[in-house]
Amino acid sequence: MPRRLYACTPSRLNTWLDCPRRYRMTYLDRPMPPKGPPWAHNSVGASVHNALAAWWRLAERERTPEAAGTLLARGWLTDGFRDEAQSAQMRGRAREMVERYVAGLDPSDEPLGVERTVATRTDRIAVSGRIDRLDARGSELVVVDYKTGRHILTADDARGSLAMAIYAVASSRVLRRPCHRVELHHLPSGEIAVWEHTDESLQRHIRRAEQIAAEASAADDAYRARVPAPRRGEGGAIDHAPFDELFPPRPGNLCAWCDFARHCPEGRQAAPQKDPWAALPVDA
Numbered sequence: 307m308p309r310r311l312y313a314c315t316p317s318r319l320n321t322w323l324d325c326p327r328r329y330r331m332t333y334l335d336r337p338m339p340p341k342g343p344p345w346a347h348n349s350v351g352a353s354v355h356n357a358l359a360a361w362w363r364l365a366e367r368e369r370t371p372e373a374a375g376t377l378l379a380r381g382w383l384t385d386g387f388r389d390e391a392q393s394a395q396m397r398g399r400a401r402e403m404v405e406r407y408v409a410g411l412d413p414s415d416e417p418l419g420v421e422r423t424v425a426t427r428t429d430r431i432a433v434s435g436r437i438d439r440l441d442a443r444g445s446e447l448v449v450v451d452y453k454t455g456r457h458i459l460t461a462d463d464a465r466g467s468l469a470m471a472i473y474a475v476a477s478s479r480v481l482r483r484p485c486h487r488v489e490l491h492h493l494p495s496g497e498i499a500v501w502e503h504t505d506e507s508l509q510r511h512i513r514r515a516e517q518i519a520a521e522a523s524a525a526d527d528a529y530r531a532r533v534p535a536p537r538r539g540e541g542g543a544i545d546h547a548p549f550d551e552l553f554p555p556r557p558g559n560l561c562a563w564c565d566f567a568r569h570c571p572e573g574r575q576a577a578p579q580k581d582p583w584a585a586l587p588v589d590a
């Protein structure tokens with residue numbers, strides 16, 4: 307019998323690594339337990355990503371910094387902010403951020419892909435994901451990921467990113483060109499964190515992805531063989547106990563940002579939930 311491929315995204319693999327219980331609630335429990343309120347930093351991130359993608363879709367002569375600012379303001383997402391004033395303040399900052407960023411780009415340097423989905427498979431996994439931008443530089447491809455969070459990123463972040471390594475391998479296979487360089491473009495600071503992979507380091511990431519997938523896939527199969535969905539107890543609380551051996555909670559600081567913390571007593575105890583706007587710059 308040929309082995310069934312585990313279909314996944316880098317995000318699914320990382321969720322398994324971060325917390326198997328959150329993985330179960332995200333990918334297996336149906337209906338999915340209701341998530342907490344939306345996060346303002348996700349609204350900022352999505353608005354910036356959308357504006358940059360739309361900017362590259364403009365005709366070359368229209369790709370000006372002002373156009374990027376207009377696209378940002380027009381598509382601004384308002385979920386998660388404390389109030390209208392905070393949303394407006396962040397919209398202004400984000401507008402400046404994208405204008406400054408595209409002012410440093412060459413509008414004629416057409417990327418090979420913008421928000422491009424790429425996929426690859428091994429004999430164990432079929433993995434796909436969407437790249438923010440795929441550049442062609444010389445004979446090689448470069449994977450570019452936009453970041454809008456507070457923390458400045460380093461070459462180690464680029465080196466350790468499972469997602470970017472998978473995108474590099476998938477891009478190379480789809481477009482039949484080598485791809486070793488991955489870049490994290492941190493828009494708030496203008497810094498770019500770069501890593502040049504080798505074929506070996508990319509293969510190490512792929513093997514790691516396969517190991518994670520093997521664990522998650524075995525847990526998926528056991529889940530499906532048991533009960534269709536977790537029972538609800540008094541007041542609608544989820545009874546996690548029958549699943550905890552396969553999908554243990556992994557309480558820690560990240561629980562403060564978990565969309566499912568309200569269904570997870572261990573997580574709530576580990577870290578109090580943050581306000582939806584807590585990841586914005588401290589003076590916002």
Ligand code: SF4
Pocket residue numbers: 325327328555556557558560561564565566567570572573574
């Ligand atoms: S709150 Fe923490 S332990 Fe609970 S599901 Fe979320 S990440 Fe896991």
